Amino acid sequence: MQVVRIRQTETDSTTSFSASNPAPPSALILDSDIPLPQITQSNELLIRIRASTVTRDELTWPETYREEIAIPGHDFSGTVVAVSSEYYASDADVMQKFNPGDEVYGMTSAHGKGSTWAEYAVVPSDEISLKPKRLDWAQSATVPMSALTAWQALFEKAGISPPDFNESRKKFSQEGRSKEKILITGASGAVGTFLVQFAALAGLHVVAASTSNDRNREFLLSLGAMEVFEYDELEGMHGEYDVIIDTVGSTTLERCWSFVKDEGTLITIDSLSFDFVEKHRQQSFATGKDQVKAIFFIVEPSGGQLEPIAIALDLELLKVFVAQTLPMSEASKAYQLANERSPRRGKIVLTI
Numbered sequence: 001m002q003v004v005r006i007r008q009t010e011t012d013s014t015t016s017f018s019a020s021n022p023a024p025p026s027a028l029i030l031d032s033d034i035p036l037p038q039i040t041q042s043n044e045l046l047i048r049i050r051a052s053t054v055t056r057d058e059l060t061w062p063e064t065y066r067e068e069i070a071i072p073g074h075d076f077s078g079t080v081v082a083v084s085s086e087y088y089a090s091d092a093d094v095m096q097k098f099n100p101g102d103e104v105y106g107m108t109s110a111h112g113k114g115s116t117w118a119e120y121a122v123v124p125s126d127e128i129s130l131k132p133k134r135l136d137w138a139q140s141a142t143v144p145m146s147a148l149t150a151w152q153a154l155f156e157k158a159g160i161s162p163p164d165f166n167e168s169r170k171k172f173s174q175e176g177r178s179k180e181k182i183l184i185t186g187a188s189g190a191v192g193t194f195l196v197q198f199a200a201l202a203g204l205h206v207v208a209a210s211t212s213n214d215r216n217r218e219f220l221l222s223l224g225a226m227e228v229f230e231y232d233e234l235e236g237m238h239g240e241y242d243v244i245i246d247t248v249g250s251t252t253l254e255r256c257w258s259f260v261k262d263e264g265t266l267i268t269i270d271s272l273s274f275d276f277v278e279k280h281r282q283q284s285f286a287t288g289k290d291q292v293k294a295i296f297f298i299v300e301p302s303g304g305q306l307e308p309i310a311i312a313l314d315l316e317l318l319k320v321f322v323a324q325t326l327p328m329s330e331a332s333k334a335y336q337l338a339n340e341r342s343p344r345r346g347k348i349v350l351t352i
Contacts, residue, residue, distance in 0.1 A: 003034045003118035004331040004350070006059070006070040017070070019062040025339075028331040034069060037122040042086035044122050045098060049078040051141035051325075052116040054338040054348040057271070063110040073116035073350075077105040077131055077140035081120070103131040105310075107144035107301045117331060119352060129306035132313035138349040139320050142190070146347070147309050147318075149269055149299040150194035150245075154202070157295050158182075158243045158265050163201045165311040181205045181240065183259060185231075186247035188216040190347050191269060193223060195245055197318050200224025207241070209234060215343055223319065234259060249273040257286045265293040321346025328352050 006017060007029045017023040039046055053075040058064055064072055080102045088097065098104060106128030108116060115121060131140045155162040160180075182199050186192045187208035199206045200223065208225035210216040217228045231252060242264050244256045249270025257280065260266045268276060277294045280286045312318045323344040326334045331350060338348045 001034055001036050001119040002030060002032050002328065002352075003069075003071050003115075004028055004073075004328050005031050005034070005117075006064070006072070007031070016065075018065050019060055022059045023070075025059070025332045025335045028072070028335060030329050030331065034071075034118070036120055037118075039082065039084045039122055041124070042084050042089070043125050044084055045080050045087075045125055045128070046082040047076065047078045047104065047121050047123050047128075048081050049076050049116050049118060049121055049352045050137040051078075052076045052350050052352060053141050053145065054331075054334045054350060055145065056338050059335070061110070066111070067115075071115035071118055073118070074108050074110070075106075075141050075143075075145045075347075076108070076116040076121065076123075077103070077137045078121075079103055083125075087125070098125055098128070098130075104128045105131040105140040105144055106303060106306060107148060107299075109301050110298075117328060117350060117352070124301075126303050127301035129303045129310055132310040134314045134316070135320065138322050138325050138351060141349055142320050142322055142347045143309065143313070144301075144306060145299060146190040147194045148302055148305055149191045150198050151305050151309065152297065152299055152302075153191075153245050153267050153269060154182075154195060154198050154243075157267050157297055158245065160199070160202050160204065160243070162198075162308070163203075165308045165315060165317065179205065180242045181207060182243040182245065183207045183209060183234075183241040183256070184225075184245050184247070185209045185252050185256070187220055187225065187228075188345075189247055191247050193321065193345075194318070195247070196220060196223045196225050201312070201317060204243075212343075219345070231255075239264075243267075246270060246273075249276075254280065254283070254285055257289050257292070260289070260292055262289060263291045265295070267295045267297070269297065269299070271298075323348055325349045325351050 006023045052073045182204045184195045188210045206225045207227045208220040220228045239261045244260050246253045246268040323346040328350045
């Protein structure tokens with residue numbers, strides 16, 4: 001099968017690629033001689049991948065290099081091709097059952113064997129859901145990692161009650177909103193756009209922060225934000241927010257300690273801020289915030305959470321954005337584009 005793999009060439013460093021010695025985009029090579037992955041567990045499915053996203057900084061992740069043949073990719077949409085012979089014998093109440101021909105989408109575990117910049121991947125059935133019918137392959141592939149990160153931050157870590165998308169869409173309106181205020185930083189980014197939409201659907205008073213009102217204000221208001229600010233405009237809002245979900249890190253995250261209520265919740269998904277709780281509590285800007293619930297977390301796959309997200313997408317309660325699609329033969333270019341700072345909306349997608 002065809003895959004995009006990380007391959008060292010003679011011009012590269014003699015040191016093997018790793019998180020401490022990341023591969024350059026030029027090391028992303030299209031290879032046509034990789035064996036088809038094999039189903040080995042009763043809950044696994046063989047998926048024909050149709051589209052996968054390009055995630056910023058993935059070549060710096062330790063898990064990218066865990067296999068001898070390093071294939072990036074976690075988000076995907078595709079078609080179920082085969083299941084194990086024991087699949088249908090497992091407990092029907094444990095997981096949704098899928099059949100060959102089903103169109104699905106999902107996010108594979110960082111420690112699984114389902115890297116998705118490939119024509120085929122083996123994925124556990126609890127990591128996938130039926131694809132939203134309204135979306136095409138590329139649109140569907142942009143959803144899982146970003147939407148699951150937003151869902152888990154808001155409805156698991158922050159403890160907000162998720163909306164029931166099985167109810168009529170008329171239930172979700174701007175009226176009768178909670179007085180609970182949430183601040184979302186990096187609100188115009190891939191995760192931020194889902195955070196704004198989920199929080200609005202959950203009835204929160206949503207405040208969105210980004211680098212530019214000129215570029216993002218009307219866009220964020222259209223997603224459900226009630227107020228939109230540039231970061232400098234947040235100064236002086238001491239103890240204003242019940243919940244803050246940060247996607248930016250660095251000094252933006254440091255400043256959030258002032259903005260959150262003394263018994264509020266502060267969450268970041270910024271990968272470089274994995275140890276922020278311990279470090280920040282030793283700093284003066286966190287003084288008096290001992291009761292703040294501060295959390296860093298990494299998203300986990302969940303087919304069960306992707307099911308209601310698919311319902312919301314088919315009800316047109318959520319919007320998705322594709323910045324650009326490229327064929328897998330242009331993976332190196334796609335990765336470079338994904339790592340550029342640009343005003344684009346949505347994610348870069350590889351079509352496979």
